[in-house]
Amino acid sequence: MNIGSTLTQAAAAHPDHIAVIHGDTRLSYRALNERANRLASQLRAQGIRPGDRVGILQRNGPELLESLFATFKAGAAAVPINARSHPKEYAYILEDSGSRAIVFGEDFAAGLDTVRHTLPDLDLLIGIGAGTGWSMPYEDLLADGDPANADSDCAPHDLAWLFYTSGTTGKPKGAMNCHANLQFMSDHYPREVYRLGPDDVVLHPGPLTHGSGLWSIPITSGAGTHLIPTGTSFDPNEIFELIEKHRVTKIAFIAPTMITMLLNAPDIDRYDLSSLRFLGYGGAPMYVEDLKRAIRQWGPILCQVYGQGESPMTVSLLTREDHTLSGDPRTERRLASAGRVREDIELAILDEADQPVKAGEIGEIAIRGDVVMRGYWNKPEATADVFKGGWYHTGDLGTRDADGYVFLLDRKKEMIISGGANVYPRELEEVLLLHPGVLEVAVIGIPDRLWGESVMAVVRPRTGASPTEAELLALCRDHLAGYKKPRFIRFQEDLPKNGYGKILKRELKQTILAETPETAT
The missing domain is CATH 3.40.50.12780 (ANL, N-terminal domain)
Structure with a gap:
């Protein structure tokens, strides 16, 4: 071979x-x-x-x-x-x-x-x-x-x-x-x-x-x-x-x-x-509002692949047929998903004890199959951390619905715990992107002596637009529980990204804390 x-x-x-x-x-x-x-x-x-x-x-x-x-x-x-x-x-x-x-x-x-x-x-x-x-x-x-x-x-x-x-x-x-x-x-x-x-x-x-x-x-x-x-x-x-x-x-x-x-x-x-x-x-993940714009522009030609370098390009698939604006809330809801598991791959949603959760419950996505890497180069401890119980643990939090569609929430390390409640940044980001003046947004957790972490939304406005903090908070109140709305909203012209276009939340957080240490109170 x-x-x-x-x-x-x-x-x-x-x-x-x-x-x-x-x-x-x-x-x-x-x-x-x-x-x-x-x-x-x-x-x-x-x-x-x-x-x-x-x-x-x-x-x-x-x-x-x-x-x-x-x-x-x-x-x-x-x-x-x-x-x-x-x-x-x-x-x-x-x-x-x-x-x-x-x-x-x-x-x-x-x-x-x-x-x-x-x-x-x-x-x-x-x-x-x-x-x-x-x-x-x-x-x-x-x-x-x-x-x-x-x-x-x-x-x-x-x-x-x-x-x-x-x-x-x-x-x-x-x-x-x-x-x-x-x-x-x-x-x-x-x-x-x-x-x-x-x-x-x-x-x-x-x-x-x-x-x-x-x-x-x-x-x-x-x-x-x-x-x-x-x-x-x-x-x-x-x-x-x-x-x-x-x-x-x-x-x-x-x-x-x-x-x-x-x-x-x-x-x-x-x-x-x-x-x-x-x-x-x-x-x-691609935000739903942007995805809908793409479908309206080009039709149902898009195909989302969820995979990692550790499982090259192969975990789940949101097919071209799934990219449709049917008007049916059930099918359009799938646009927020990463599709269904690929052929010859096993996928499980596991809790902290590595036990499968019920459909609709949140857990860590784990997979196994012939596409999964051998391990990390010269890093046996990191390899052992992700391979447990015969499963490769992706580090991604998600759910799977009764129809088998997998919904990614966030990286496990990016979940925010504020006052003992879990806040999933992507859920809040999806809501903030409903505002026509918001081009990009990154939600991060800021250290908080009372709550453990507070939620901050870093917003990049569209050219010529000026969304206000009051407008964005009102949007959050209309769509989310009160504890999920951001305590801080910061506007800036750009967001740091790596070479593959992913927003570097870790770097963003470090920069913000270095510039405004009083935020962490």
Whole structure:
């Protein structure tokens, strides 16, 4: 078994089909496979052995896909790093993973130069683009590589992708995804998510180091055309132009924040987006009001996937058929859910004693199945914390209704306990977003000597709007119990996010407490 053979097989079946479009670059499946083979052969020639880790630090582009599949083919484990990381952050990941090689883009040469001397295991540095004097040129390596297929024979549980979590609550941990995990994800994709046809053009607005990269595996298996934007940041107009020009049928995977940016783009109605048949999103819950706007704009083409780096892209699914504005309160309520559990996955909602709760009751979501990671890299205690009683504990709080729909409430660590009562931030955030002047909101708990924690809502208004505290409190009184309404409301122009668009509540809370320590009274 080797998940890199996905590309080998696609090239054999569809050698002349266009695999990648990136600006003026066009690569057929034959060419993409040969370039990946050349890099894989050179990794081996430079001493990379099966099981070694290879860092990938690049912006989206054909070389990222080549690096990913070449690493798989060589039997090594890919360590993709978010392109928005700080040099200290990717130095931590490279050191923690013990990466022996890195394939990096020229944009990262200066940052990497400041930290490479602190990484004794990193002895092979391959640079794309402008030379550095201390790295091996990518294209020169490929020119001398072997284009023939020579995929390493890997065991199902051999490490394939070391997926570093986003680190919203501390240092990122490396989730060990093996070839069998990725094969499970890839095999289930056409059956449950989207079956690609010969005319499918798949746009990757999100980072290929994250969900879009994971889904590049089943998309490659189906011989889809990967359309990769050339911009270095998310630009709604570039996305619209690419959809219209290339008749994009599928947006692979983007964060809810990106969907909101598309919806808020002033030029959205200037473009012909009628070719779109599928838009995949996930990584964070999408608020219902934004989701309804998206359905009204594009129709029932959206599909939400709930998964984690620890269970790559595969826990539950809110299908395109579920994304409907039927007017039936029962079916529209499902828009607040993460859908139903995927095939061949077991899911339980467990209480503090690890016992199943009744339908509708709140507990921690736990799963088991062949998609679940092997554990955290070099962190046996953290692994033991999440694997208990034969279940992987996700850290997400939620409920499941009688129809099997799973509703995410919050991360277990983000639940607020005020005066002994549980307050779930997402529930309050959904209500505050009903105000037309609210663009984004983050609800956090602030230390309180009397109540333990008090509820604070940090609100980012829409451009030109000025929601007032009185209006927002009145909205809360209309929809929620009194103890759930915020004690503090703070307005600010932006909210801190990680490279994948998730709001960094931990960082936000630290900043607020540092600026206004009197808040914690």
